[in-house]
Amino acid sequence: MRWRAPQPIDQRIDELTADARHRVRAGEVEAAWERLGDAHVLSQPWARSHLRVHGSMLGVGWRTRDAGEIAGQLFRLLVAVPGSLTGRYPAGNSGRSDVSAFAPVPVREDLADVLANADAEPAAEVLEPSEVRSLYDRLAPVYDLLSSPYGWFGSKGLAEQAIEELRLQPGDTVVDLGTGTGRNLPKLAAAVGQAGTVVGVDLSPGMLERARRRVSAVGSNNVELIEADMAAFDLPSGTDAVVSSYAMEMLPDYDEVIARLAEQLPPGGRIAVNGLRDPERWPEWVVRVGSALSRPFGVSEAYRSLRPWEAIDAHAIDVVYEEAWAGAVYLAAGSAPGQRSGEDVE
Template identity: 45%
Template sequence: MTILDKPAARDLYDRIAQRYDGWLITFRLLGLDRWRRSLVDALDIAPRDEVVDLCCGTGENLALLAAAVGPGGRVVGIDLSEGMLDRARTKVVSARLENVELIRGDVESFEVPRTASVVLSTFGLEMVPRYDDVIRRCARDLRSGSRFGLLGVKFPERWPDLLVTALEPLVRRFGATREYREFRPWVSAATHMNQLSYAEHLAGAVYSSVAATR
């Protein structure tokens, strides 16, 4: 498998959307939900904030974000896959999240609202070929001091190659392969913004980053 173009990525996630959350069970056991909550906490979201979730997928962040901004705030989720958004819509309706808007679109061309005070992406931008353009545009357009958060997988440089090979099937079904090794959105965030925090989990297989616009 090579780096996916947009039609291939959309088709892949449309196909796996109904199984996606179930496939995360291994990652949940390893700490996924804890890392997700920690990122949201680190973004210092305030009541009435406007938050944008890039590559929102099946909407796993939405309830946390909606609770953080409160009824006076707004959460916008955008994703390329209609199948993933269908799953997200189900969660929004089930949880009665009235302050959440979902958009089908391409994050590479999406104009983040200048009124947003927080932008994040979890397990998404490291699969977007033009991730640096996305981050640079956020750095340019958002107000000074806006927060930008990332949580995702990265190539585990410290792992023995045999272990990497053995566990590749776990991430390959999500489209992640070694070809994405040089995709480093956390580096772009630190380059275009002021990095506030950076952490790695699972000996470097997962990263979390928070930055602020200048």
């Protein structure tokens, strides 16, 4: 997700805006605008950086009591973020109100070189487990509220279908990996009944605390919550099924993890994974906006290459695959084969 410019460009933008402030104080207003124009050209591909440059421009307009510039910058503050996120910004434009906010201009060679080097920067990395933990600990109090719009658009239906795909029986033991605030837990608890057991696993104590409150509010007393990294989590013996909703795609080692889960389940034991996926049928600019909306949950462009449903296909049999939102959310479920694929029977 193009939110903040790579460090060297961000630093250059900071230097230019600091120099502009200094020049305004020294009465060199035109020189200040030149610095800000360069900072603007460098910032355009990144929403946050772009917004900050227009904020600095508004500041200069205000200091110089330039009403046209103040009005122009207020408008540009509104269009900067959508422009960067969708990639529809006028490249090379100085960002001042004396030029159209929509007219591209040839990018000066020195600035074009800086931008070309930025494209060579490595892509954003996926989060380390400690980063996931602290992000979700912070998110825990607002997670249900923030994520509720996903439910309105059908992701909830797919998560419920994932639970149905587990084909649970009373008395079963089921594990929910990346259980979060425990959305799946009441349904799982009801499906396995009092004689069964539900185990919710998550890295984040803050999310687990919310899950604990949820299960006690609905009176499910057959649920156990465990703080653990699902990448290294071994299924308790006797586990009949595993589900993971909107969590497996945060795991770079998903293939290894799903292979191990399929080995640890008894033959025919079900595994169901659902979550967000790179929507191949969406226009790129819509993907970027969607990616921006998922950013509070730690999902960046780096996650676009993670494809847990392929691991279900590779390590399970009797596979079911469904999509919603024109391919932006998926459900993949299958049964443990009970024998490693490729092993010969003597």
